[in-house]
Amino acid sequence: MSRPSARALFVWTIVWFNLVFLALPTVVVIIASFTAGNIVAFPPDGLSLRWYASLFETDSYTDAFLRSLYVAVICTVISLPVGTLAAIAMARYRLRLAGPIQVYLLLPFTIPLIVSGLGMMLVFGEIRILGQLWPVGFAACAINLPFMIWAVAASVNNLDTDLENAAANCGAPPLVTFVTVTLPAVMPGVITGGLLMFILAFNEFIVSLMLVDARIVTLPVLVYNSIRSVITPDLAAIAVVYIVVALVTIWVLDRLVGLEVFLKSK
């Protein structure tokens, strides 16, 4: 009888450990953002929405937020077709480049972002596109694309290999088969991957830092610059904005794909 309870104790210890160390800081930040005082403090010094108001009134914040959004959209728009086609091609056909592609898929786990960022900075400087915003989105796509490919490949590998044969058997020519059967059947993976790319690009810091200048800072870079001077409660409010964006993404994922599908496919 003591065995199950010992195990329960172990499991619950881990659960609480996670809750405390992952969720607690988040909760603290959320509460702190509602402070009425002039410094970040916990517990907050009175309650107000003044720091949120200041966020919306400060052009540098709204501009940076919109720039981050733009970067994230560029990254997602590029990675959707590229990542989807790459994943389907890899899973369905024998490619001559299979070896190099597999190495590429492992890069994000092995190469520090600072290295990729440096490389991008040199290349973009060379072709004179540094100082514009869209290359930041492109860079985020190039660096994070493997995650998109993983997500779609997981979906493709779950498909019956006879699915396309079945479509042909039903009278669908190859291109129609691809559009009406293959693509919709891997849609859960495409949506998952697309949202992942969006959130990764929206949050991207190091590569942004190396590719932007003072005129086009993105939100993470702006936050970083602010931290180096005075830590004011509007930073806590920005943190809450990030939390909200993450929650919205998860909500969209749940609506479109269903979270169980997502958690199981990984």
Next chain:
Amino acid sequence: MVRLDGVTKRFGTVTAAEDVSFALHQGEFLTILGPSGSGKTTVLRMIAGFMQPTAGTILLGGRPVSELPPHRRSIGMVFQRLALFPHMTAAGNIAYPLKMRGFPRAEIPKRVERFLALVQLHGLGDRRINELSGGQQQRVAIARALSFEPDLLLLDEPLASLDRKLREDMQLEFRRIQQELGVATINVTHDQREALVMSDRVIVMDGGRVQQAAAPQDAYRQPANRFVAGFIGVTNFLACTVLEAHDGEAEVEIGDHRCAGRSAAGGEAVGRTADAALRAEQVLIGEAGQAIAHADMLVPATVTEVIFEGDRVVYAVDAPTLGGASLRIFDHDPLHHKTRRIGETVTIGWKRRDLMVFPRDA
């Protein structure tokens, strides 16, 4: 309707199908029966057009089809793992071939309803595939393959994954639908019972080659060779030597006994070793030292195993004078026959025409 002429398929050094020839007529139900790896799926896929034969020709409706891609062939197929479209409803799956084959828009919903009813899925058209049970998914796959009324229906072991009760129901269901629509059908299975139950004709395959093409009763009564005799039904094989062979009869020596049996072999087989085949249900059991009614051959034996299965009793017996052979025997009338005990000495016997002799290759 469909004809295969000397169709061969090689994958590198593996020959999956070799010199396969057969024809299928309008409305006929043909089953390709063979163990796993015997080339059944390969034959089906070549007919569907997913792969090209290495040699030989396939004709559909009298025309060679090597140039015809799969989506231009009027063939419905039920796949082994069904391959239903996961992002569509049951009705969507059934409507898909209708849309692809240009049926008038107005006619499609009516047709989908008709085929949902045909496979007894009324009212379930709006369900997504993963909301249906295994048997229901099976039915959707059948309806999808049939909704556009193809000239030919191909079934690649679609029942193999079902439990026994459901499988037997679905076998009868397939047969009913097939007869109702009169569509020529090729079914593939490794289940000999299914082949015998469902088909007008059976083609037995092994190692990529056709071993026999015959009506189910004939494949059972007159197997063309040792492989077919062993694959259809439970058969005892006894090593023997051929003493005489002519006119469909052979005289052989099994252990200490001389016996006669049926054989297609001629005089060239005399002196060769052969396999004498006896089906488990055709071996009779009687009291030790006594004759058995209707039996031409009598041999002493000892019971080594008794398994009561309700509608039959399965025995294993040792017969020292048959070269020490061990035989399996089915008694299909356990209510009227005495049940033997392990260790009991008995007489076993069989009718002369129930013994089949297959000479081994020299």
